[in-house]
Every structure is written in structure tokens, then in C-alpha cells.
Amino acid sequence: MIPEKVQESLTLALLGKVREMKARGEDVVSFAAGEPDFDTPSFIIEEATRSMKAGNTRYVASQGQPNLREAIATDYRERLASKWVTPANIVVTGGAKQGLYLLMDVIMEPGDEALIPVPYWVSYPSIVKSVSGVAKPLACQEANGYFPTAAELEAAYTPKTKILLFSSPGNPSGTMIRETQLKEIIDWCAKRKVYLLYDELYERLVLSPERKHISALSLVDESASEYVFAINACSKTMAMTGWRLGWIAGHPENIKRLTAIQSQMVTCFPGFIQDAAAKGLREAEGFLEPIVKAYRARRDLILTGINSIPGLKCIKPDGAFYLFVDVSAVIQKKGWADEKDFAAKILESERVVVVPGGSMGMKGWVRLSFATSEEEIKMGIERFRRFCD
Numbered sequence: 001m002i003p004e005k006v007q008e009s010l011t012l013a014l015l016g017k018v019r020e021m022k023a024r025g026e027d028v029v030s031f032a033a034g035e036p037d038f039d040t041p042s043f044i045i046e047e048a049t050r051s052m053k054a055g056n057t058r059y060v061a062s063q064g065q066p067n068l069r070e071a072i073a074t075d076y077r078e079r080l081a082s083k084w085v086t087p088a089n090i091v092v093t094g095g096a097k098q099g100l101y102l103l104m105d106v107i108m109e110p111g112d113e114a115l116i117p118v119p120y121w122v123s124y125p126s127i128v129k130s131v132s133g134v135a136k137p138l139a140c141q142e143a144n145g146y147f148p149t150a151a152e153l154e155a156a157y158t159p160k161t162k163i164l165l166f167s168s169p170g171n172p173s174g175t176m177i178r179e180t181q182l183k184e185i186i187d188w189c190a191k192r193k194v195y196l197l198y199d200e201l202y203e204r205l206v207l208s209p210e211r212k213h214i215s216a217l218s219l220v221d222e223s224a225s226e227y228v229f230a231i232n233a234c235s236k237t238m239a240m241t242g243w244r245l246g247w248i249a250g251h252p253e254n255i256k257r258l259t260a261i262q263s264q265m266v267t268c269f270p271g272f273i274q275d276a277a278a279k280g281l282r283e284a285e286g287f288l289e290p291i292v293k294a295y296r297a298r299r300d301l302i303l304t305g306i307n308s309i310p311g312l313k314c315i316k317p318d319g320a321f322y323l324f325v326d327v328s329a330v331i332q333k334k335g336w337a338d339e340k341d342f343a344a345k346i347l348e349s350e351r352v353v354v355v356p357g358g359s360m361g362m363k364g365w366v367r368l369s370f371a372t373s374e375e376e377i378k379m380g381i382e383r384f385r386r387f388c389d
């Protein structure tokens with residue numbers, strides 16, 4: 001047998017379970033989804049069909065089609081204030097996950113360390129492990145939105161530290177990094193020659209109008225970008241999770257090296273999907289507005305509802321579509337073992353699916369996705385209330 005390097009993604013396994021339960025007709029309220037409940041906009045689907053019918057079904061450039069890289073670069077320059085970004089700064093990947101894996105694989109030697117601020121996206125430690133790296137969770141302050149300070153990074157640093165990895169907006173926290181914090185982190189990374197993998201997958205899903213997403217590439221110029229990578233994808237913002245289309249943005253020499261590996265590993269990603277993504281990116285503003293509005297209304301609904309239940313405490317999510325909830329007081333009151341026990345019991349007695357937070361570095365917490373209808377959210381809150389009573 002081949003070695004069992006990592007375990008299957010907990011959230012994907014849960015999603016599969018929910019699908020089966022729903023197919024059996026069970027009355028289940030799922031807060032497990034890590035994907036939008038909106039469908040891919042039809043004009044994106046039509047563009048993929050058009051492209052396929054026009055014959056774009058062969059190998060294309062390993063770095064990504066020029067039209068897609070141009071659309072991404074334009075977006076960085078015009079919307080994300082990263083004025084120097086051109087198609088030479090972009091390599092196309094199979095979703096954000098393959099981009100992250102690729103970077104880890106290139107940067108890490110066996111035994112090298114990746115610092116991962118807590119709470120983190122469930123897959124980060126497994127991706128590190130799959131390239132024989134060591135994932136080092138880093139506890140950060142709630143007051144700092146769970147993002148690290150330079151002093152915290154310095155205290156965790158060893159000569160084996162090669163990567164710092166986090167997302168903003170955060171999954172599961174929904175917190176967003178501020179410009180001064182990001183600048184401090186970028187400076188520290190350059191000083192210590194640690195690569196920052198800045199995952200901005202949810203950057204268009206900003207739910208608090210007073211907050212703004214800051215792109216890491218807007219805080220450095222090209223010559224100072226050696227240690228900075230931005231990772232993004234169409235998955236969450238354009239409701240294209242199944243299309244597997246993402247990208248990495250960074251220094252052109254780094255991008256060349258990543259492209260060489262893509263050419264040996266995957267050859268390329270489908271051209272018709274890249275055409276569709278390019279069109280989606282160019283026209284995103286139009287269809288995103290009502291979607292963000294819907295997520296905002298759901299955020300307000302679930303935040304107010306869950307916070308009103310005695311014993312529960314939440315982080316207010318400024319972005320993405322997750323609510324991270326401290327259920328430790330309820331666990332203690334009921335004499336249960338931990339948040340995994342909480343998740344198993346709420347599934348058993350109330351048919352509510354949540355993701356245990358231990359897998360994201362915070363025991364005693366659970367993650368609720370609100371990428372689901374207001375009706376389900378209301379039903380879920382009532383079940384939570386009954387369960388925690």
C-alpha cells in the first residue's frame with residue numbers, strides 16, 4: 001500500500017454526508033457548506049459552451065491563456081490598487097487549493113515549517129503535511145482579528161520557517177486584515193525571507209461596508225514582491241467551485257518557475273473554462289452586488305440569532321460566509337467532551353450539521369456556513385436554541 005500521508009478533508013467528507021442525508025429525504029439543516037448556494041451565472045456557462053463549440057478544446061498555455069491573465073491583471077490594477085501587475089505576474093491554477101499545494105511543494109524542503117495563524121482553513125495543515133513540511137499553528141489575539149503581529153511572528157520564527165499562510169477574509173473567522181497589519185507582516189516576511197502566501201479567495205465577499213479588502217500586491221512594488229504571493233480563484237466569489245479555476249499572482253521570476261512546474265504537472269487547465277472565467281471576471285461587478293447583499297442579510301440574521309442564545313459567543317464576520325461560534329460554555333454546562341461531541345449530538349438530536357473547530361485550530365468552537373437560504377438559517381437557529389437550552 002502507498003503511505004497514508006493525509007486524511008480526507010473533513011468539510012468535504014461532511015458535505016458528502018449531508019448530500020446522502022438529503023437524498024434519503026432526511027429533514028437536515030446544513031451549516032456545513034463551504035460553497036455558495038447560488039448557481040454559476042448563466043452568461044459564464046454560455047461563454048464556456050461558446051468557447052468549446054468554437055474549438056477551444058486543445059492544450060493551451062501552461063501559464064494560463066493570455067486573455068484570462070489579462071483580465072486578472074486588469075482586475076488587480078483597477079480594482080485592487082496593485083498598479084504594476086501584468087499578465088507576466090499571473091499563473092493559472094486548478095482552484096486556490098492546487099495553487100497553494102504548488103507553492104508549498106516548490107518552497108518547502110522536508111522538515112521546513114509553515115506558520116499558520118489560528119483559526120485557519122481546515123486544509124492548510126494537511127497541504128503542508130502532504131509536502132512533508134511541518135505546520136506550526138500560531139495563536140493570535142482576538143483584538144487583532146486573529147492576524148499575527150511582527151512580534152508574534154518573530155517569537156515563532158526558527159531557521160526552518162519558510163512560509164506564513166493565512167486568508168483574509170478569514171475562513172472560519174470572517175475577519176479582515178487591516179492595511180497597517182498587512183504592511184507589518186509583509187515587512188517582517190521580507191526581513192526573515194519567509195514567503196507570505198496570502199489567500200484572498202473571499203476578497204469580493206465583503207459584508208461590512210466600512211471594511212475594505214487590501215491586496216498584498218498593493219503594498220509592495222514589483223521589485224519588492226519576491227516574498228509575496230496572492231492566491232485567488234473564481235470558486236467562491238463567482239459561484240464556480242466545481243470549475244476548478246484559480247491563480248497565483250507574484251514576482252515574474254517566481255511565476256516563471258511555478259509555470260515550469262505546472263507544465264510538467266498538469267500541462268494546462270481547460271481553455272474553455274479560462275474563457276468563461278475571463279468573461280466572468282470582466283463582468284463580475286454586475287452580478288456580485290445582489291449576491292453580496294444576500295450574504296450580508298444572512299450574516300445579520302445568523303449573527304443576531306446565534307448571539308441571542310445564552311452561552312454562545314460569535315466572531316462578527318466582516319467577510320466570507322462563515323460564522324465561528326464559541327460553544328465551550330454549553331459543552332461545559334452539559335458535561336460533554338468537546339466540540340466534536342457537540343457536533344455529533346446536534347446532528348443526532350436536531351439534524352443540524354456544523355463543522356467542529358478543533359480541525360481549524362480552535363477547540364470548543366464550531367463553524368456555521370451561511371451560504372444557505374434565510375429559511376434554513378431561521379430553522380437552524382431555532383434548533384440551536386432548543387439544543388443549547
Ligand SMILES: Cc1ncc(COP(=O)(O)O)c(C=O)c1O
Binds near residue numbers: 097
Ligand atoms: C480559505 C480557503 N482557501 C482555499 C480554498 C480552496 O478553494 P478552491 O476551491 O478554489 O480550491 C478554500 C475552500 O473552502 C478556502 O476556504
